[in-house]
Amino acid sequence: xxxxxLPAGPVGFLTGVGSLYIHIPFCRAxxxxxxxxxxxxxxxxxxxxxxxxxxxxxxxxxGNRIDTLFLGGGTPTVLDREHLAAIMRRCRDAFEFDQAAExxxxxxxxxxxxxxxxxxxxxxxxxxxxxxxxxxxxELKTLGRIHDSRRARQAVxxxxxxxxxxxxxxxxxxLPGQTAASWRATLERALSSEPEHLSAYQLSIExxxxxxxxxxxxxxxxxxxxxxxxxxxITSSLTRGAGLRHYEISNYARPGRACRHNxxxxxxxxxxxxxxxxxxxQEGVRRSRIKDPQIYCYTVEQGREPVAAxxxxxxxxxxxxxxxxxxxxxxxxxxxxLRQRYGLGLAExxxxxxxxxxxxxxxxxxxxxxxxxxxxxSLANLVMAELx
Amino acid sequence: xxxxxxxxxxxxxxHGKSTLADRMIQMCGLISDREFxxxxxxxxxxxxxxxxxxxxxxxxxxxxxxxxxxYALNLVDTPGHVDFSYEVSRALASCEGALLIVDAAQGVxxxxxxxxxxxxxxxxEIIPVINKIDLPSAEPEAVxxxxxxxxxLDSSMIQLCSAKSGQGVxxxxxxxxxxxxxxxxxxxxxxxxxxxxxxxxPYRGTIVSCxxxxxxxxxxxxxxxxxxxxxxxxxxxxxxxIKKQPCAHLQAGEVGYILAGIKSVSDARPGDTITHIDSxxxxxxxxxxxxxxxxFSSLYPIASDDYEDLAAALDKLQLNDAALSFQKDSSxxxxxxxxxxxxxxxxxxxxxxxLEREFDISLILTVPSVRYRFILSDRSELMVDNPAHFPDPSxxxxxxxxYIRASILIPERYMGVVMTLCMERRGEHTKYHYPAxxxxxxxxxxxxxxxxxxxxxxxxxxTQGYGSFDYELLDYRASDxxxxxxxxxxxxxxxxxxxxxxxxxxxxGLSACERLxxxxxxxxxxxxxxxxxxxxIIARTTISALRKDxxxxxxxxxxxxxxxxxxxxxxxxxxxxxxxxxxxPQSAFLAVLKRDAE
Ligand SMILES: Nc1nc2c(ncn2[C@@H]2O[C@H](COP(=O)(O)OP(=O)(O)O)[C@@H](O)[C@H]2O)c(=O)[nH]1
Ligand code: SF4
Numbered sequence: 001x002x003x004x005x006l007p008a009g010p011v012g013f014l015t016g017v018g019s020l021y022i023h024i025p026f027c028r029a030x031x032x033x034x035x036x037x038x039x040x041x042x043x044x045x046x047x048x049x050x051x052x053x054x055x056x057x058x059x060x061x062x063g064n065r066i067d068t069l070f071l072g073g074g075t076p077t078v079l080d081r082e083h084l085a086a087i088m089r090r091c092r093d094a095f096e097f098d099q100a101a102e103x104x105x106x107x108x109x110x111x112x113x114x115x116x117x118x119x120x121x122x123x124x125x126x127x128x129x130x131x132x133x134x135x136x137x138x139e140l141k142t143l144g145r146i147h148d149s150r151r152a153r154q155a156v157x158x159x160x161x162x163x164x165x166x167x168x169x170x171x172x173x174x175l176p177g178q179t180a181a182s183w184r185a186t187l188e189r190a191l192s193s194e195p196e197h198l199s200a201y202q203l204s205i206e207x208x209x210x211x212x213x214x215x216x217x218x219x220x221x222x223x224x225x226x227x228x229x230x231x232x233x234i235t236s237s238l239t240r241g242a243g244l245r246h247y248e249i250s251n252y253a254r255p256g257r258a259c260r261h262n263x264x265x266x267x268x269x270x271x272x273x274x275x276x277x278x279x280x281x282q283e284g285v286r287r288s289r290i291k292d293p294q295i296y297c298y299t300v301e302q303g304r305e306p307v308a309a310x311x312x313x314x315x316x317x318x319x320x321x322x323x324x325x326x327x328x329x330x331x332x333x334x335x336x337x338l339r340q341r342y343g344l345g346l347a348e349x350x351x352x353x354x355x356x357x358x359x360x361x362x363x364x365x366x367x368x369x370x371x372x373x374x375x376x377x378s379l380a381n382l383v384m385a386e387l388x
Numbered sequence: 389x390x391x392x393x394x395x396x397x398x399x400x401x402x403h404g405k406s407t408l409a410d411r412m413i414q415m416c417g418l419i420s421d422r423e424f425x426x427x428x429x430x431x432x433x434x435x436x437x438x439x440x441x442x443x444x445x446x447x448x449x450x451x452x453x454x455x456x457x458x459y460a461l462n463l464v465d466t467p468g469h470v471d472f473s474y475e476v477s478r479a480l481a482s483c484e485g486a487l488l489i490v491d492a493a494q495g496v497x498x499x500x501x502x503x504x505x506x507x508x509x510x511x512x513e514i515i516p517v518i519n520k521i522d523l524p525s526a527e528p529e530a531v532x533x534x535x536x537x538x539x540x541l542d543s544s545m546i547q548l549c550s551a552k553s554g555q556g557v558x559x560x561x562x563x564x565x566x567x568x569x570x571x572x573x574x575x576x577x578x579x580x581x582x583x584x585x586x587x588x589x590p591y592r593g594t595i596v597s598c599x600x601x602x603x604x605x606x607x608x609x610x611x612x613x614x615x616x617x618x619x620x621x622x623x624x625x626x627x628x629x630i631k632k633q634p635c636a637h638l639q640a641g642e643v644g645y646i647l648a649g650i651k652s653v654s655d656a657r658p659g660d661t662i663t664h665i666d667s668x669x670x671x672x673x674x675x676x677x678x679x680x681x682x683x684f685s686s687l688y689p690i691a692s693d694d695y696e697d698l699a700a701a702l703d704k705l706q707l708n709d710a711a712l713s714f715q716k717d718s719s720x721x722x723x724x725x726x727x728x729x730x731x732x733x734x735x736x737x738x739x740x741x742x743l744e745r746e747f748d749i750s751l752i753l754t755v756p757s758v759r760y761r762f763i764l765s766d767r768s769e770l771m772v773d774n775p776a777h778f779p780d781p782s783x784x785x786x787x788x789x790x791y792i793r794a795s796i797l798i799p800e801r802y803m804g805v806v807m808t809l810c811m812e813r814r815g816e817h818t819k820y821h822y823p824a825x826x827x828x829x830x831x832x833x834x835x836x837x838x839x840x841x842x843x844x845x846x847x848x849x850x851t852q853g854y855g856s857f858d859y860e861l862l863d864y865r866a867s868d869x870x871x872x873x874x875x876x877x878x879x880x881x882x883x884x885x886x887x888x889x890x891x892x893x894x895x896x897g898l899s900a901c902e903r904l905x906x907x908x909x910x911x912x913x914x915x916x917x918x919x920x921x922x923x924x925i926i927a928r929t930t931i932s933a934l935r936k937d938x939x940x941x942x943x944x945x946x947x948x949x950x951x952x953x954x955x956x957x958x959x960x961x962x963x964x965x966x967x968x969x970x971x972x973p974q975s976a977f978l979a980v981l982k983r984d985a986e
Binding site: 277 | 912934935936937938939940941942943944945947948950951954955957958961
């Protein structure tokens, strides 16, 4: 599951990039819980934005063979399929793609029709991630999603018909008013379409969102801890029953169908990002692009790098980051790979901290990998805060 | 001496003392309007923010009167809080007169009275000033009547002003000259100097603020501090302008400063008398008292590495704060720290804030305590201000605690709630009278321990801000006290122990448990919090184990933010004290100091 090693640079940073991320910061409407970098009502900017993104892509042409591409958002599928196709073409012009490259598209059930999906599949997208969130219309309404469960089922069927044989469904649980039974129903519904991949995210209330405001006023009735624990149980047993393997805190996949693109993040490997708000991680430097789409376009059009912030981590900090991200994976981090990449071992960096976390039953060592225990996964933030 | 007037401004807090002082300084042309803000407003943030003066700032104002003569008006500033009433009285003893400010909208308040009494004890001539007449809610006539009838002051002397706009301030200057007597005293007599304040300057040593009563002093003179017998050679004398201005000598009637190589402010105590070594005066000036701390608390650095820094910081603060006392202390839960003595709770808070802000040391404070007197079975007496040193209960014959007389001024309608508050706080000998229609002055005798908690805050809140409070120390009285311990997962957290009246132990214990429950973040395991007297558990709560704390989504663009959040979480944990295996945040220790709102 772990990608074979990329060559390690002199300071422990991997050189050579095999992954691309393209951000489409537009949505039809804003969901009530959403804190992602995305804007609704900017349709007039779409055309110009595609131009800017294509220009940015062209500027970074060349380099390594591309193994994964992820077109995410926002909602990429609010763009016309021609626009999406244009971006795809530009990528192919600029980069050489591996034969077996994973090319993912994030889609919202309400923004894709059968013929769109056909076209996109032909353009080379071979993995689709459907943001369904729930099969309960009440819950979808509470979340402020624009689709209903009928559209969601339709989208799954259309995607299959278009030939997407690598399909992922995004779900959310721990929603206001949600019961364990309704989560079970949503999950069963999702699993019945036999997705290759499933993401099950527990709702978190993010600052600045409508949900945060309501929660502040005490108007958001979230399921209590016991119910959440029950939901977690349900997720674990139903996914297992459906042949999906738990491989990351919130992600489940059939063998060989883990999202290779996201594994790059969790293995803290390099990638290139394009578009407003996108982040690149290359040669140990993380650069985040300007979030505001209009300013982003303007900056690119001026021929300047649309970078808003960049950071370069010391090897030791990068090491820790690699551990923290890697612990999100059920398989954990390989000590040997850490040593190859940084010339450092876990014990040297963490000393007693590691033992104490192990004694508390939060971490375990298994087959050369450091991993979270089941309990540790529930309390991942506590563990990671000790390791950061 | 005719051209000198020495005066103070006294007022209830927020009635405009500082604003009027600033306005007078500005109107004397000591400083340009533009410099005004920068110069005056940048000293001691904490005091400014709280509207409280702790260190006095005396100033000599040059003033040319309507009669054409030039005067030196010495404005002797006074600290503005109940904790510092002795310092106020010494500052007033340096003056012949005082401006008594009363807010035109608020009228007479408790500190107005308390300060007036202090001024009267010092035989000061008083000019009543009604301030804030620009306010729409101002009622100068009603307030005039109060001043005349309730305070018994001569209404013909009342000055109306707005310190904010400057309106009427010129008349105040004239009133000072016309109504206040010039100082008496004889420059030819043996030297008698009254110290009313001392400030520390890292380059010059202690700057003694003083009033020369008799005689005269110049650089080179050999002087003696009469309370201690300490001897010094005068290096410089001068008067206070915006900055210190040296002069050839200071003589009877004048207010100014003396530099004499004095290392610490505690060597120049307010109220002490300075005289010449070779021709001393026959007696010290009356009224000198040792200032004794009445509230005690232990200060621990959160990071034990900060201990040395804390020691250095306290040394520094003490240079300029003679009322602060401290000695080493240690706690099983918190490690090494200092047991500190303060004049009152406000003093404590100011010291805490300065340590945190100016010296960047995060602190944990233990529950403030008064000093108790224990009479032991062998008839010996033991003074204890630290619950950790509570003697073996089987050896105690009696315990006594300090009492105060609290005086509270309130609109009549709050009588009931205030009475209840005082009863809750074990008040005795409650008395009241009506100094004015609709207003009540309520006095009662309270254990000091009950007042150092949140008494003033509570009073303010139940009277919607209208209640004002002042106190004086009375005596020690017998009391039934017990030591209340707090246990976290079965371990006594010694820093949370407190001495309480037996009748209060249960509610106090319960409230401490509840507060800890609110403040201690949930941890991996269940935490039991208990309050106990000896081996008897009298209250308990539990904090359930944290079941889930995990970020659901973390992709490429989130890594930096996620790492920063984790770093913050880690830093937060560093700011906690680990007792047993439980991480207790600073806020939990502080919360225990507070009482319930109801
Ligand atoms: N409207 C009005 N406000 C005033 C006047 N004098 C002072 N204040 C305000 O009253 C508050 C308290 O004043 P301050 O001088 O700090 O009071 P102190 O606590 O007695 O020193 C401040 O907000 C001042 O701006 C005045 O003459 N008119
Ligand atoms: S569709 Fe996704 S990105 Fe857009 S508002 Fe909803 S949650 Fe946010």
